Amino acid sequence: MKRVLQFAYGLESGGIEAFVTNLNSCKDVFEEPFDFLLYGSTNHVEFYEKKNIALGSHIYKLGDDCSKNFVIACIQKRVRAYQFMKKNRYDVVHIHNSNVFCILEAMAAKMAGVSKVVVHSHNTTLGGKGIKKFIKYIFQVSGRPLWPLFADEYCACSTEAGIWMFGKQAVEKGKVAVLKNGIIAENYYFNEKIRNKYRNKLGWDDNYIIGHVGRFSTQKNHVFLIDIFKEIYHREPKARLVLFGVGELQEKIKEKVHKLGLDKVVCFYGTSSEINNWLQAMDLYLFPSLYEGLPVSGIEAQASGVQILASNTISSELEITDCINWMKLEQSSEQWAEKALELMKQRNSRDTQKKIQKAGYDIKVTAEELKTIYEK
Numbered sequence: 001m002k003r004v005l006q007f008a009y010g011l012e013s014g015g016i017e018a019f020v021t022n023l024n025s026c027k028d029v030f031e032e033p034f035d036f037l038l039y040g041s042t043n044h045v046e047f048y049e050k051k052n053i054a055l056g057s058h059i060y061k062l063g064d065d066c067s068k069n070f071v072i073a074c075i076q077k078r079v080r081a082y083q084f085m086k087k088n089r090y091d092v093v094h095i096h097n098s099n100v101f102c103i104l105e106a107m108a109a110k111m112a113g114v115s116k117v118v119v120h121s122h123n124t125t126l127g128g129k130g131i132k133k134f135i136k137y138i139f140q141v142s143g144r145p146l147w148p149l150f151a152d153e154y155c156a157c158s159t160e161a162g163i164w165m166f167g168k169q170a171v172e173k174g175k176v177a178v179l180k181n182g183i184i185a186e187n188y189y190f191n192e193k194i195r196n197k198y199r200n201k202l203g204w205d206d207n208y209i210i211g212h213v214g215r216f217s218t219q220k221n222h223v224f225l226i227d228i229f230k231e232i233y234h235r236e237p238k239a240r241l242v243l244f245g246v247g248e249l250q251e252k253i254k255e256k257v258h259k260l261g262l263d264k265v266v267c268f269y270g271t272s273s274e275i276n277n278w279l280q281a282m283d284l285y286l287f288p289s290l291y292e293g294l295p296v297s298g299i300e301a302q303a304s305g306v307q308i309l310a311s312n313t314i315s316s317e318l319e320i321t322d323c324i325n326w327m328k329l330e331q332s333s334e335q336w337a338e339k340a341l342e343l344m345k346q347r348n349s350r351d352t353q354k355k356i357q358k359a360g361y362d363i364k365v366t367a368e369e370l371k372t373i374y375e376k
Helices: 015-024 049-054 070-088 100-111 130-150 159-166 168-172 192-202 222-235 250-259 275-281 296-304 333-344 353-359 363-374
Strands: 004-007 035-038 059-061 092-097 116-121 153-156 176-178 208-213 239-244 266-270 284-287 308-311 324-327
Touching: 004 070, 015 049, 015 296, 015 363, 035 070, 049 059, 070 100, 092 100, 100 116, 100 130, 116 159, 116 363, 130 159, 153 159, 153 363, 159 168, 159 176, 192 275, 208 222, 208 275, 208 296, 208 333, 222 239, 222 250, 222 284, 222 333, 239 275, 250 266, 275 296, 284 296, 284 333, 296 308, 296 353, 308 333, 324 333
Parallel strands: 004 035, 004 092, 035 059, 092 116, 116 153, 153 176, 208 239, 208 284, 239 266, 284 308, 308 324
Antiparallel strands: none
């Protein structure tokens, strides 16, 4: 088995991080555990670190002691990455990112003598607003023709994510391998006893529980999510909301919840290693993201059989069961709330096992496909 380095921004609680950790757990596919190179601080233990260390991985970090000047810091980090890869000699470096700027990481890998560089696209657009977003977009488009110089294999979580990173022509010519965001599916299938146990943990046995899993960032659209829940709660006082995740906008969202007088009916749970169980406790999963590639959390939620109300800005490839219900972000919070009320009071079967398996979202299938790419 070739030595593989997974190069990512971090291992905090998130979809990319969960996906790579799930891959690492496929010991019957990958004989040797992956190593990880991260951008994070050496003084901070991230959410998935302990799990990957337990699987036999080595975690390396570039540190956060770089210059305060953004451009200089950017150069310093890539130089450190180059030095690390030059010294440690990996056969494969797999770069996980959402925009063309990771071409700098690919360049560092190639300069370090890595024989196979795999670039993996996990999103479909850029964050930000106004002129900054426009400038980023210009770089995104102009950078695509450079990929053949620094990357040997292109991967993406969806067709849209492939087009976003590598261009439509690369996708149409079959140069992009679309790897499904597989999960350890059996951990998520619905179980009534687990549902009751975790509803009881919240003290919300007789309530309608609405949930969301995601980092508190602009992309996840928590501001609108809270607006939707406010309208739901005004119409149905038995409604409750539980939010899983951490992030830079968490305090801002807490302030909004407080100003709306919803403190007693909204739970900020933080991170959890038991998302598979919490999903089963939910009656509705709210998913109003501004953009997504093909989110792991959406696959996990479908495996649990919970009804999902999602924005149509998320890749349509997410819809692998009847649990997905689409709405437009242009529609009002009142309209979203009306649909949410309808869905959360339904009592449909939550058995999605056959559909998840048929759609091929078992992590072992994805792992086998990736191993083939590594060993080409």
